[in-house]
Amino acid sequence: MLNHYAINKEMERGSIYVDGAQDKLGENFINVTLGDSIKIYDSPSLDVRNPMPIEEYPIPESGFVIMPRVCYIGATFEFTKTYGFVPVLNEDDRLAVLGLKSHITAGFGDNGFEGTWTLEIEGSVPVRLFPHMFIGTLYYNPLIGEGDILYRGKYFGQIEPTESRLSEEYGNGRVRRKC
Template structure:
């Protein structure tokens, strides 16, 4: 079952943490999250799953920045979120998607117990100007059935910003 907007509000500060939280960003069954002003892009022409890939930081100015097609941009949410009781899920807003912007290529599924900022995998179909602070995506919450263990992976837990892929750590096991 997906929590309603009212249930999200009822759980804020208890089973759901969203900081900062603004009630005007609540939807009937989700909460809009904003885009931070930082982006990361990979420097390398060919990415390698078995090693860290170098990145460079871009700052989105108030007047916006134009994203180019065929380029992956990693962004992050302004909001920090955590929940030990629900499965957090991330989706793009339909208004953003209708402009040809995808905010997660594959990773919209969170784990119970995740604590941190959401790294966004931003890809666009056509050149588009984006702005810091835009409500770019939405988080919603599912109930969990049965017993479960909370997410505790050291790879992405308690992050402080945008995180490029740490898949190379899986090869070091």
């Protein structure tokens, strides 16, 4: 994985981009923060084949308490672009100590992805979140081999928290609902 000198150089080359990265650079990673809003599935159960209604809420300055047994979808505040590397979102001890997961999957990204990172936020216990709080660290693994296959999938270019689009694979559309 890249050290901060290498990350800096790659940002100069334009292969790695993260909003405001200069202030967020760590030894081997870039710190990312939580965006302004959070989405909650407005349904007692889910079905992978069908889109489920979802509500979006802004995160107020006073904080937003997340509860266990609920799926929250958030997004990083930072828009990112990665070419030639596999970015990995790691949670960091500062979140694990609260029993907080900001990423349900292992956090590997795709070469060629552009967008904010979707966060599948889950608490084992109730936790109060704040807007723009630290939410993870991005590491970069160099790509070995030809990097011609770029991510151009369902979530390319996403900015707001984006719920699952898996239903599109089953031929069902999306449900859009805003509060």
